[in-house]
Amino acid sequence: xxxxxxxxxxxxxxxxxxxxxxxxxxxxxxxxxxxxxxxxxxxxxxxxxxxxxxxxxxxxxxxxxxxxxxxxxxxxxxxxxxxxxxxxxxxxxxxxxxxxxxxxxxxxxxxxxxxxxxxxxxxxxxxxxxxxxxxxxxxxxxxxxxxxxxxxxxxxxxxxxxxxxxxxxxxxxxxxxxxxxxxxxxxxxxxxxxxxxxxxxxxxxxxxxxxxxxxxxxxxxxxxxxxxxxxxxxxxxxxxxxxxxxxxxxxxxxxxxxxxxxxxxxxxxxxxxxxxxxxxxxxxxxxxxxxxxxxxxxxxxxxxxxxxxxxxxxxxxxxxxxxxxxxxxxxxxxxxxxxxxxxxxxxxxxxxxxxxxxxxxxxxxxxxxxxxxxxxxxxxxxxxxxxxxxxxxxxxxxxxxxxxxxxxxxxxxxxxxxxxxxxxxxxxxxxxxxxxxxxxxxxxxxxxxxxxxxxxxxxxxxxxxxxxxxxxxxxxxxxxxxxxxxxxxxxxxxxxxxxxxxxxxxxxxxxxxxxxxxxxxxxxxxxxx
Amino acid sequence: xxxxxxxxxxxxxxxxxxxxxxxxxxxxxxxxxxxxxxxxxxxxxxxxxxxxxxxxxxxxxxxxxxxxxxxxxxxxxxxxxxxxxxxxxxxxxxxxxxxxxxxxxxxxxxxxxxxxxxxxxxxxxxxxxxxxxxxxxxxxxxxxxxxxxxxxxxxxxxxxxxxxxxxxxxxxxxxxxxxxxxxxxxxxxxxxxxxxxxxxxxxxxxxxxxxxxxxxxxxxxxxxxxxxxxxxxxxxxxxxxxxxxxxxxxxxxxxxxxxxxxxxxxxxxxxxxxxxxxxxxxxxxxxxxxxxxxxxxxxxxxxxxxxxxxxxxxxxxxxxxxx
Numbered sequence: 001x002x003x004x005x006x007x008x009x010x011x012x013x014x015x016x017x018x019x020x021x022x023x024x025x026x027x028x029x030x031x032x033x034x035x036x037x038x039x040x041x042x043x044x045x046x047x048x049x050x051x052x053x054x055x056x057x058x059x060x061x062x063x064x065x066x067x068x069x070x071x072x073x074x075x076x077x078x079x080x081x082x083x084x085x086x087x088x089x090x091x092x093x094x095x096x097x098x099x100x101x102x103x104x105x106x107x108x109x110x111x112x113x114x115x116x117x118x119x120x121x122x123x124x125x126x127x128x129x130x131x132x133x134x135x136x137x138x139x140x141x142x143x144x145x146x147x148x149x150x151x152x153x154x155x156x157x158x159x160x161x162x163x164x165x166x167x168x169x170x171x172x173x174x175x176x177x178x179x180x181x182x183x184x185x186x187x188x189x190x191x192x193x194x195x196x197x198x199x200x201x202x203x204x205x206x207x208x209x210x211x212x213x214x215x216x217x218x219x220x221x222x223x224x225x226x227x228x229x230x231x232x233x234x235x236x237x238x239x240x241x242x243x244x245x246x247x248x249x250x251x252x253x254x255x256x257x258x259x260x261x262x263x264x265x266x267x268x269x270x271x272x273x274x275x276x277x278x279x280x281x282x283x284x285x286x287x288x289x290x291x292x293x294x295x296x297x298x299x300x301x302x303x304x305x306x307x308x309x310x311x312x313x314x315x316x317x318x319x320x321x322x323x324x325x326x327x328x329x330x331x332x333x334x335x336x337x338x339x340x341x342x343x344x345x346x347x348x349x350x351x352x353x354x355x356x357x358x359x360x361x362x363x364x365x366x367x368x369x370x371x372x373x374x375x376x377x378x379x380x381x382x383x384x385x386x387x388x389x390x391x392x393x394x395x396x397x398x399x400x401x402x403x404x405x406x407x408x409x410x411x412x413x414x415x416x417x418x419x420x421x422x423x424x425x426x427x428x429x430x431x432x433x434x435x436x437x438x439x440x441x442x443x444x445x446x447x448x449x450x451x452x453x454x455x456x457x458x459x460x461x462x463x464x465x466x467x468x469x470x471x472x473x474x475x476x477x478x479x480x481x482x483x484x485x486x487x488x489x490x491x492x493x494x495x496x497x498x499x500x501x502x503x504x505x506x507x508x509x510x511x512x513x514x515x516x517x518x519x520x521x522x523x524x525x526x527x528x529x
Numbered sequence: 530x531x532x533x534x535x536x537x538x539x540x541x542x543x544x545x546x547x548x549x550x551x552x553x554x555x556x557x558x559x560x561x562x563x564x565x566x567x568x569x570x571x572x573x574x575x576x577x578x579x580x581x582x583x584x585x586x587x588x589x590x591x592x593x594x595x596x597x598x599x600x601x602x603x604x605x606x607x608x609x610x611x612x613x614x615x616x617x618x619x620x621x622x623x624x625x626x627x628x629x630x631x632x633x634x635x636x637x638x639x640x641x642x643x644x645x646x647x648x649x650x651x652x653x654x655x656x657x658x659x660x661x662x663x664x665x666x667x668x669x670x671x672x673x674x675x676x677x678x679x680x681x682x683x684x685x686x687x688x689x690x691x692x693x694x695x696x697x698x699x700x701x702x703x704x705x706x707x708x709x710x711x712x713x714x715x716x717x718x719x720x721x722x723x724x725x726x727x728x729x730x731x732x733x734x735x736x737x738x739x740x741x742x743x744x745x746x747x748x749x750x751x752x753x754x755x756x757x758x759x760x761x762x763x764x765x766x767x768x769x770x771x772x773x774x775x776x777x778x779x780x781x782x783x784x785x786x787x788x789x790x791x792x793x794x795x796x797x798x799x800x801x802x803x804x805x806x807x808x809x810x811x812x813x814x815x816x817x818x819x820x821x822x823x824x825x826x827x828x829x830x831x832x833x834x835x836x837x838x839x840x841x842x843x844x845x846x847x848x849x850x851x852x
Contacts, residue, residue, distance in 0.1 A: 036812070037612045044568040119568035173612050175566050175583060178604075180613040200611060200618075201808065202694060202800040230693050230798045231807070234677050238692045242684045376811070407560030407813045410569060414561070414576065438570055447572035 026224040031249040034201050034229035039183040040157035041172045044119035049155045050519050056157035056189030064515045066335040082145035082472040089136040093213045095160040096194050103132035108161035117174040123152040144470025151429040163188040192523035218523040247506040253324050270514030272500040274426040275331045282493045283455025287419040289370035304492040306357035310395040312349035320383045325498035333499045338432030338481040354395045366396020372421040377406035416453040432481045433468040441465045454493045541830040548826035553593045560813040606816035615820045624705050626801030630786040633725030641729045645736025664730040676723040676796035691716045693798040724793040739771040784832045788825045
């Protein structure tokens, strides 16, 4: 190349860059917490997943209406053997470092995500083996037929085998390891954005991937993405009002009404994939926090029904949630497989009937109990508990609220130390089995029931729950789900209160649709002229 | 003198051990790290296995001895939350906190002394009384309210200053500084005022009281009788004598500025060790919390040792009194 052509090339490159700059559309995106590590398999938390989705990709993904959409897999089907799923991969995809994406990377990533130190391994509990048939075909063998296996893959990110091994990131780190691994602070995904810089708790900058396979398929209008964690809710809202950020998540409920009135802002709203409920310990012979000795009032179904009838869900929505909740009688949001409108109907609060039931159960004067509540996890969690205590007081159940950070609350749940508690649950698989496995199955049965601190145990129900993981007939499986829900709703050891509502606040010029998982795919975000 | 210092050194080591032990006892009540490490949907078996592996099933004194043993070998462990070596993380975040604390200290000292002298000299003036009243309000307002108030006024309404973050930083020999860029300086103003406000009022009141005291003393009156200029009297003689206790207090307060930067850093998303500490508590990141508490204790101990040492240098009586 002569000097002259080199000069021309440089000039052209310069011109191209300036053209690129003229079209650059930056979105500054704020939310309450930073991701902890960039290693996509270490933690099973929504906050981490949302950021990962910009840089890494999964085989399948979930659209805002809850449907599975092809991503790195073009198609998937159950083979003639019902325990084997086959995925056809997208050709001509490259990782950010230029290495081509192949079936080997999928095999590597799924095995890595199933490793002992990967939190996401619970999503792959049913995977027996994964193997590559050719460069673009992967087969997964499951332990028994698993109808919903692909639903588990929406947050299982695909890493490059070559890159991971070269950077000491072949496995996720264990808690005691002496050094960090190569994926903690760097990424090499196939996604629409490439990491440009990262400062923990401060900012993470991502640039549009110039070689992204989805050019022409997705709008890709956001060319630069700046992720800004802002812990203090007041500061986060202030940053949006002052124009320092363009889009904010985790908006405090009390600010939503005010932000909606701001003509410079756009507030999008939609149901979240998370139900909030009360849980009662039905199995201990005597409650720790109650004045009733020698027996457990919650063991009596009449008492549990009385508790439900004392609670005014509409009042909680109106006064505590400022209208921002969806009251329900079922512990599953509407887009979860198994949701039933009839079962989600809830009774109106009825003090007289509640008192009558308590008297029938032998507690005409009520009893005392402590309600354990988190205070930093769900929307207005502590205020909901305080309201519940007020409602129960009306029927004679003197309830003391004991609130604590989720870090302590969840310990008590795992150890089943509470008599009565507020809790919430999201369903990443969009299938009721995920709720049953953790909240309904007997504690400790085949690794299930880890979050069931109610002590409720029903062998017949357990068998039905276990059967869901290997039932290959969809109609039969759905019937079993319905059957389980009927028992759960009748037994009332959980009292569903409401589903949370998500708010996305942005400047007028961008429109970010609300996703039930609080997820955003910035490649799909469009600027409004 | 050597004995005196050695004894103080011994006491400091005891303080550090006590702090580390107390913080270790506290860990039992902040939650279970296995939940943040494994996630909410881990099985009970997985939890038990990890508890075993990390030694959380051992008695607290045993866990503590194990920890102290590792720290003495220079191993602070890996952060559970960030999956990186704790020492690296703390040293990366320290510059932000130090710059904030020192700027706040400078602001508190400069404004505090000026206002203190002014309110002492114009004791009954309208402006003086107004300053004193405002300072009372300032002392009783919590830090986060001052911060949010400033953000509302200067970021949301006037749009002069950024509401969060540190602005652009420049790396100089491993030290990330925001002091050399205009956005970095702009970002520093509100957090520094917020953090330094309490100390500013404290210094102002101290200077005022000392100054009033000194102005009443004989040598000022003699000086005035000899016909010295008021300016020389106030700033040459009175102020110099006023400043000795102020400097002592200010020195000790620097430690507290660093330690109490937690609230200010949270309000302004200032990426220092205080914000790191709060995030670590929420994530039950035991190795990081332990290291931070030890660090703050060490800081206090070193500052106190330094002050003691200065006393010995300055005051000859101390040198003689020690055997």
